[in-house]
Amino acid sequence: MYRIGGIEAGGTKFVCVVANEANRILAETVVPTTSPQETIAACVAFFRAQGGVEALGLASFGPLILDPASAGYGTVGRTPKAGWTGADLVGGFGAALGVPVVLDTDVNGAGLAEARLGAGVGLDVMAYLTVGTGIGGGLIIGGRPVHGLSHPEMGHVKVHRHALDGDFPGVCPFHGDCLEGMAAGPSVMKRLGHPLSEAAPDHPIWSILGDYIGQFCATLTLVASPQRIVLGGGVMGNAALFPVVRAACAAALADYVPIPRLSATATDYIVPPGLGDRAGAIGALLLAESALA
Numbered sequence: 001m002y003r004i005g006g007i008e009a010g011g012t013k014f015v016c017v018v019a020n021e022a023n024r025i026l027a028e029t030v031v032p033t034t035s036p037q038e039t040i041a042a043c044v045a046f047f048r049a050q051g052g053v054e055a056l057g058l059a060s061f062g063p064l065i066l067d068p069a070s071a072g073y074g075t076v077g078r079t080p081k082a083g084w085t086g087a088d089l090v091g092g093f094g095a096a097l098g099v100p101v102v103l104d105t106d107v108n109g110a111g112l113a114e115a116r117l118g119a120g121v122g123l124d125v126m127a128y129l130t131v132g133t134g135i136g137g138g139l140i141i142g143g144r145p146v147h148g149l150s151h152p153e154m155g156h157v158k159v160h161r162h163a164l165d166g167d168f169p170g171v172c173p174f175h176g177d178c179l180e181g182m183a184a185g186p187s188v189m190k191r192l193g194h195p196l197s198e199a200a201p202d203h204p205i206w207s208i209l210g211d212y213i214g215q216f217c218a219t220l221t222l223v224a225s226p227q228r229i230v231l232g233g234g235v236m237g238n239a240a241l242f243p244v245v246r247a248a249c250a251a252a253l254a255d256y257v258p259i260p261r262l263s264a265t266a267t268d269y270i271v272p273p274g275l276g277d278r279a280g281a282i283g284a285l286l287l288a289e290s291a292l293a
């Protein structure tokens with residue numbers, strides 16, 4: 001009998017959960033993301049009030065320094081989120097709680113949860129992409145998120161400009177018109193002044209966004225050959241985007257890869273998450289579990 005803790009650490013809130021070894025969630029709270037000191041202290045207070053945990057998993061916004069050989073291991077990299085660059089997540093939580101802390105990106109955490117318990121169960125190679133305030137992705141191979149140098153940064157791949165997108169410069173502070181700059185939620189706000197959900201069904205923004213995301217799904221298919229691509233995040237919560245993305249992916253592949261599930265009409269390749277918006281918190285618990293394994 002043990003208790004583990006998980007945190008889905010986002011730019012606006014930290015969702016903290018405590019679960020038992022059967023992955024049953026025993027307690028949960030939401031801490032607003034303010035300064036690192038204040039936010040970490042509030043999370044620690046919650047876990048202590050629950051009687052403590054034996055390991056903690058963190059699925060966090062990034063970028064993160066995940067190379068164990070780096071002096072900055074376990075910290076937040078250069079982020080536009082004020083005050084968070086250099087925040088020591090592994091050190092801060094580890095010192096306060098005195099337990100092993102396993103850190104990964106929010107998308108790797110969510111991807112891990114989808115691969116083990118959601119839309120990717122039984123698959124060897126699965127990709128998870130979130131399209132929301134930002135765009136990020138994880139590749140789960142053999143039940144583990146791919147790391148390597150650090151972690152993938154799929155949202156910042158270049159895309160071909162859509163013919164109806166004029167000279168929109170994109171909103172990525174680093175690259176302008178990368179995938180995130182052209183297709184994340186803030187790009188829609190900048191073009192239209194309102195979110196995608198308020199756009200008329202025949203507005204060109206649907207085909208513009210779907211095209212960019214579909215282009216990237218084709219790239220992912222060609223690079224990693226995943227058996228399924230799971231698309232989550234607030235923007236993909238607009239279900240009408242899925243058929244557009246599937247068609248754009250198929251168009252970009254142009255029948256080059258002769259596999260039926262890659263056709264524009266197949267619905268079992270590019271799919272919504274199986275765990276809904278719980279994937280991040282569940283993934284954090286799976287990370288904690290890995291520390292005890």
Ligand code: ZN
Nearest residue numbers: 156172175178
């Ligand atoms: Zn970028």
